[in-house]
Amino acid sequence: MVKPKVLATHRLFDPARRILEENCDAEYWEKPERPPREEVLRRLKDKEALICLLTEKVNDELLQAAPKLKITANVAVGFDNIDVAACTKRGVIATNTPGVLDETTADFAWTLLMAVARRLGEGDALARSGNWKGWDLDQLVGTDVWGKTLGIVGFGRIGKAMARRASGFRMKVIYTDAVRAAAEAEQELRAEYRDMHALLAESDFISIHTPLLPETRGLFDAAKFERMKRTAFLVNTSRGPVVEEAALVTALESEKIAGAALDVFEKEPAIHPGLNRRNVVLAPHIASASLETRTKMACMAAENVIAAFEGRRPANILNPEVLKG
Ligand code: GLV
Numbered sequence: 460m461v462k463p464k465v466l467a468t469h470r471l472f473d474p475a476r477r478i479l480e481e482n483c484d485a486e487y488w489e490k491p492e493r494p495p496r497e498e499v500l501r502r503l504k505d506k507e508a509l510i511c512l513l514t515e516k517v518n519d520e521l522l523q524a525a526p527k528l529k530i531t532a533n534v535a536v537g538f539d540n541i542d543v544a545a546c547t548k549r550g551v552i553a554t555n556t557p558g559v560l561d562e563t564t565a566d567f568a569w570t571l572l573m574a575v576a577r578r579l580g581e582g583d584a585l586a587r588s589g590n591w592k593g594w595d596l597d598q599l600v601g602t603d604v605w606g607k608t609l610g611i612v613g614f615g616r617i618g619k620a621m622a623r624r625a626s627g628f629r630m631k632v633i634y635t636d637a638v639r640a641a642a643e644a645e646q647e648l649r650a651e652y653r654d655m656h657a658l659l660a661e662s663d664f665i666s667i668h669t670p671l672l673p674e675t676r677g678l679f680d681a682a683k684f685e686r687m688k689r690t691a692f693l694v695n696t697s698r699g700p701v702v703e704e705a706a707l708v709t710a711l712e713s714e715k716i717a718g719a720a721l722d723v724f725e726k727e728p729a730i731h732p733g734l735n736r737r738n739v740v741l742a743p744h745i746a747s748a749s750l751e752t753r754t755k756m757a758c759m760a761a762e763n764v765i766a767a768f769e770g771r772r773p774a775n776i777l778n779p780e781v782l783k784g
Contacts (some may be wrong), residue, residue, distance in 0.1 A: 462484040465479060469534070469757075471510070472758075475757035483765070503521065506527060516542075517542060522549050529767055533553070534759075534760045536560055546781070556775060559752060560752050561620045566624075568668075571740055572720060574720060575694070576718075578599045602717065607630055608633060609622070611650070612655070612658065623648055633653045636652075665691060669697050671697070675701050677701075679703060692717050695719070696746040711734075711736060722742040
């Protein structure tokens with residue numbers, strides 16, 4: 460029997476490859492650098508499934524180049540790289556990888572928060588520099604985290620995982636979201652709802668956990684920074700374009716806020732040069748990058764593909780209306 464052909468734009472991990480290879484004829488992009496677009500389009504000509512990363516735009520151009528495509532499986536929870544409506548129009552299933560990365564991403568948002576508050580980037584640089592002259596009373600003094608107010612913007616699975624970790628730091632947790640959480644969730648996480656205005660004014664640390672949507676693009680603009688405390692820090696592990704980077708740089712330069720810790724950027728992999736500052740911690744989009752979690756994400760994408768080939772509903776389908784047709 461001829462096995463369905465799959466293109467993975469990454470070498471993936473062995474457990475995901477095993478899932479695929481049992482049932483499919485899988486082709487991988489094995490090189491460490493991302494494949495050129497024209498190479499992806501060329502290889503897609505005879506493929507029925509695409510497993511891709513969030514760096515691949517799944518749009519009309521790609522779908523046109525892949526006339527046999529049945530499913531595009533994103534190895535990421537965020538799917539702003541996928542034009543889901545265009546997929547639906549062509550009857551192509553789109554899937555993502557929700558759930559498996561929540562705790563790992565929240566761990567990393569905390570890593571960033573702690574790093575910027577306690578000036579770990581500067582400390583690490585000093586310790587390695589050969590110029591450290593020894594302990595000093597006012598050396599690299601930072602800001603306490605414990606006992607402060609954490610403001611969470613976007614109270615979905617990752618936002619809630621962020622909140623859960625705050626109790627060990629005896630923090631007050633406030634959140635804002637388009638939809639208010641159930642009373643039980645608020646109670647369990649000891650999180651209080653605020654509108655955005657109030658959250659900006661009250662928070663010592665603001666951590667963003669919204670998806671990138673038309674409503675959240677540029678959500679953090681000059682007006683928002685104006686309302687934050689001058690002593691507050693911004694943490695972003697969601698999507699870069701949720702923050703207007705130029706406005707953030709201006710806010711940092713004019714000391715409207717105390718600092719920022721960022722895993723995501725407006726025009727990745729480019730980073731606004733104004734963010735290369737003492738009070739900014741930068742990471743290259745690695746919030747979900749534990750071996751365990753990235754392996755689970757790859758396996759999930761592979762399983763979504765297998766389900767589609769077997770005529771089952773993929774667990775993480777984004778456009779179930781395709782199955783009705
Ligand atoms: C990573 O950014 C993801 O969306 O999974």
